[in-house]
Every structure is written in structure tokens, then in C-alpha cells.
Amino acid sequence: MHLNHVELFCDVVARRSFSKAAEAAGISQSSASQAVQALEERLGAQLIDRSKRPLELTAAGEIYFDGCRDLLESFRRIEDRVLQLQDKVTGRVRVAAIYSVGLLQMGAYAGRFRELYPDAELDLDYLHPDEVYNRVLGDETDLGLVSFPREGGSLSSIRWQDQPMVLVVPSRHALAGSSKIRVAEIAGENYVGFTEELTIRRAIDRWLRQSHVSVNVVHEFDNIENIKRAVEIGAGVAILPEPTVRREVEAGALSQVRLADVRWTRPLGIVHRRNKTLSTAASRFVEILLSDEDAAVESGNGAPRASRLHKNGKSANGRASGRRVPR
């Protein structure tokens, strides 16, 4: 029996689609169909009910899926154990990041990871926050990079960074010159904010309320890029994580103003399934995220750093564990 076929079956089930799973596996839809059929033939039982759209699992399929899910996980762990013995880091790490984390920072981390562990494969996706959680929960990704990380249930999270929130204003705005202001000075400004379904919107609302400041919301977007564009054209001011506007500030397209009397930060975290032990490769990726010195600079406040995840008992030779790559 081909374990690849089992893996494919599980992916078909997870995605509720043969074609999606086939594409993800880099094979043709036809091949995916045949692979699952081979499994069904071997068992002499229908696993998937294709007469429904989207497809559904049969009772047998349910049982088989549950079992194979664990089986594949076990197999991965076994291989990992052997590979660890020789300090090899291989396998695939699937990372899903929210747009505002991903586009700005992940490139550098990914490069570093690929440089240190050329044998490992890194899949990076930039998604909507909800989709990141879905993937983690559905076991379609190993690590999720999100802001205001949720915990509990089958989710566990690792604290990663705390990004200071700054006021962002058009470069010709009255406040553009100031390096620091008090929150109260924002009151009544035209404001470009996040849409209400986003956690960060609710956090900012709460912060403003606590400071007894209210603003005039003129636009709402569900992503930072659009907010920045709106501020650039003078639609209003915004409150955004400092690292996400650094490039525009340096280029002069936007101005940032620190808020002197509050410590608003956007916490970023790495979420993963609680019960699933991370693969060595995944652990190493987390390690790179956490060990990065830039991050230490960026996380402006004195919050304790997340402790190192990876503990390798017997790494004697100079492997990556403690290594720093010069920026």
C-alpha cells in the first residue's frame, strides 16, 4: 500500500475535494481519483460518497480517515526521530501567516530557514486570519502566524512579538512633524480603521474607550495595506503596528507619531494544534522566528521573550541551534 495514497485520501477529505487535493499534491485530478479508488478497492468498501457535492465521507471512510490521520502523524514522527539522530532537518513545514505579518517579515525568515535547512521544504501562505485558524484546526498547516493569538481548545500558541502601535498620518498632516503626542490629541480626527470582525479593531476600540478618546471613522478595511493607501491619500489618520508602516515612513509616504502616554501593542503569536507534536523542521522554524534579533528590537516593550521551544538533547556538532545569521 502506498502511504502517499493514504496521505492523499486524507487531504481529499480535509479539503473535501479531489481536485484541490490533487493540485496540492502536485498530481493530476485523475491520479487522485485513481489513488483513492485503489484504497477503496483494497478495502472493498466505499470511503467517499461522491454523489454529494461537496463530497461526504461514508461510515467506513470516517473510520478510515480518523485512523489514517493518526497513522500519518505517527509515521512522520518516526521518520523525524531517525532524522534527528543524524541532525538532519527535512520534511515539510507548512506555515500560514496573516497578510500583515507575512508580506512584511516572512521573506527574511523564510530565506534564513532555507539557508540553514536546505533539505527541508517550507510552504508559506498568506491568508485572512480566519483562514489561518481554519488551516491550523483542520491540520492543513503546521504553524499559524496571527495577531492577538487565540488559545484554548485544540489550539496552543507561542508568544512571538509585541508590535508597538503608532499613529500614522499623511505626510502633510498637522501632526506629521511631531515625534510623540498624547492620545487625547487624536480626538475628533478623521480615522481609517479596521473592519469590525477583526480582533485588532476591537482591541483599538477598547483602547480608545479607555482613553476616553473618540475618532471620526471615515473608512474601514480588513487589511493594513488598504488602510495605508487611504491614509496616504489623506483620508484620515490610522493606528497601526509600527513595523508595518516602517517602509512607507522611511520612503516619506507616511508619517508616524509615537503615542507618549499609552503602551498599545499588537501581540503576534504562533498558533499550532496542541496535541500534535511539532516536527523537528517546524520546531526549527519557530526557533528562527524567536531567535531573530530584529524581533527583539521590534518588540518595543519589556515583555518576557517566549522561551526556546526546541531542546535537542544530543546535538554535539555545531548545528544551527545557537547560530545567528548576521542581518
Add this chain to the structure above:
Amino acid sequence: MHLNHVELFCDVVARRSFSKAAEAAGISQSSASQAVQALEERLGAQLIDRSKRPLELTAAGEIYFDGCRDLLESFRRIEDRVLQLQDKVTGRVRVAAIYSVGLLQMGAYAGRFRELYPDAELDLDYLHPDEVYNRVLGDETDLGLVSFPREGGSLSSIRWQDQPMVLVVPSRHALAGSSKIRVAEIAGENYVGFTEELTIRRAIDRWLRQSHVSVNVVHEFDNIENIKRAVEIGAGVAILPEPTVRREVEAGALSQVRLADVRWTRPLGIVHRRNKTLSTAASRFVEILLSDEDAAVESGNGAPRASRLHKNGKSANGRASGRRVPR
């Protein structure tokens, strides 16, 4: 990755031989070699040290083997669960029986099993008792049929039959006419017995000692067939399980005499690995062994029957469970 390759690797390790494992799997030695090499290449690690004869596992191989052993077992269970859903009994049952059980009785049981479950594969081997235990312990067989079953450690046993021991004499012997005698009458007879390493020999010795009877041992054999031949040619008398001499007694080649004042029996048991759940097919085979009505007749004493192993919650249609095959 091919699960077959993993299975093959495990078999190679268990047998400490590529060629043996290849033969057992029904493939060429070349193929076996390449299959294991494929695994090693995938892991980038040597699993087996071929420079030793017989081959040895490397540290990586040790880890991999332990993991894969369980993995294969898990996979088997998963498939079994699915198959059970549709009342299918497939898969392989490997049975190792001691000669004296096997040759006489197993044919009928095997036939019955193959008739009831044509999709399942039954491997029957007749071996020396020690070898039966080795196979069970080494996980090379699912069920072992032995006399005086050992328990404990990783072994578990199911009571199967208690065969009454009878005195067997040449057909022209002075006692040949009697249907019953007292044990004391054996005293001083020329006796053909088992070799000392066999459990049954030690049991008989103990019984004779308890009855304060001693005999004149003229020959020792490690199997029942040879003992019968020796008795046939008049070398002496023997004490053997009744079912094993029934054919010769009916044919007139030997005479059997019941022992009136003792209840000596040879217990037969089904041994298997304790922690390993039996496959459905294996359970059904056990069921056939236990449900047989002949066995009830043969087990002369009133010892409680082993309870039925198999419990299938949802078998509604008239499947084999309760079915009896007329003798």
C-alpha cells in the same frame, strides 16, 4: 512511501535476513534489497549494518524498526475496523502449531475456516514447541497452538482443550484387552517417553512420582509420532494424549487403556502476544477452534470452557459467529 517496503524491512529485521524475508514475502532477494535501500535513501541513513553476519540494526534502524512495528500494527487495526463494518473477514492469520496438535486436528479446522472466510488467508505451520513460542514472541505468527501453555511476560494464552492421557500399548501386549487399569499396574513396564526438555515429559514424570509408580524408560523421542512407532514395534508402552492415538487404535495398530484412578490431561492452549489485539480474522479462527463440538467431547474433564473471544456488537445477518458446521 510504500508500506510494503516498511513491512518488508520489519520482516528482514525479524528474520535477520534479506533472503528469508524476500522468500516469505514472495519476492526476489534483489527486490528486498532494493526496497530496504529505498527506505534508507529516503531517510538518508543506514538502517541495517550488512557488514555483520547475521546482519545487525544500526541505531537509526533500531528506532525505525520499533516505530514501524507499531505503525504496521496500527494500520492493520485501522483496516480491520473498516472491514468489520461490512462483516468482511480478510487479512492473513498466521498460526503456528506444535506437531502433535497440528498434524492431527488442524486440517479440519483450517478447512472450516477457509470455507467460512474465503477472503482471509490462513498460514499454518507445524513446528517444534520452542519455535512456536519464538514465533509468537517475535511477532512472526499471530497464534501459537501449544500444550501446557506458558503465560506471563508478553504472552497471553487461551485455554483450548484438555486431552485425557491414556496408556498406549502394542496390540499384542498383555494389557491390550483391558479398557481400564489402575496406574500402579504400569509399574516396571518398558516405557517409551518424551525427551526431557519437553514440558509434557516433566508433567508425566511428576504424575508418575505422585502415584509412586516408576517405569523402565527404554526410548525417548521429542515427538509423538516416533513414540507411537516405537510402541507399535513392541519397544514398550507409552502415555499419550488420547486424540493423538485414536487413528492407530481404530486401525488396530495400537491399543489404548484408560487409567481409572487418575485424571491426567494434556492441556492445549492458544498463545498470543498480550498487548497485541487480535485481528478480526485471528479472532474468528480462535472462535472456530473453541466452538468446535468435537473439542467439547475430547476435553474429557469438566473444566470450564474458555469463554468466546469474539464479540461483534452489530453483526445482524447470519454470519459465522454462531454457526455450527455439522461434523
Add this chain to the structure above:
DNA sequence: GACGCATCATCAATTTTTCCGATAGCGCTC
């Protein structure tokens, strides 16, 4: 310590399996 035996690796040829692309059929949605 050389010989023979058993065992395993290697190689090219062949068989078997898998995979692909095109096409047809079917369910779902509008």
C-alpha cells in the same frame, strides 16, 4: 589462511504500476 558456502549489492531488461490528458457524466446553482 585459503577455500567453499551463504548472503547481499548491483545492473540491465522486463513487467507492472502509476500517472497524465482528454472526454464524458453528474450534481449543484442560478
Add this chain to the structure above:
DNA sequence: GAGCGCTATCGGAAAAATTGATGATGCGTC
């Protein structure tokens, strides 16, 4: 009910496992 998206099916192509022959190596034996 037409259109769209999805999956099964089919023949041919590609990839893979398997084989048989041959060579290398460890191990016991004389």
C-alpha cells in the same frame, strides 16, 4: 434547465518495482 464545477473513465506515456544474473563480502571450515 442551462451553465458551471467536479469527478470517473479511458488509452497511451512515463515511472516504478521486480527479476535474474553476476560480483563482492563475511563467516565458518579444513
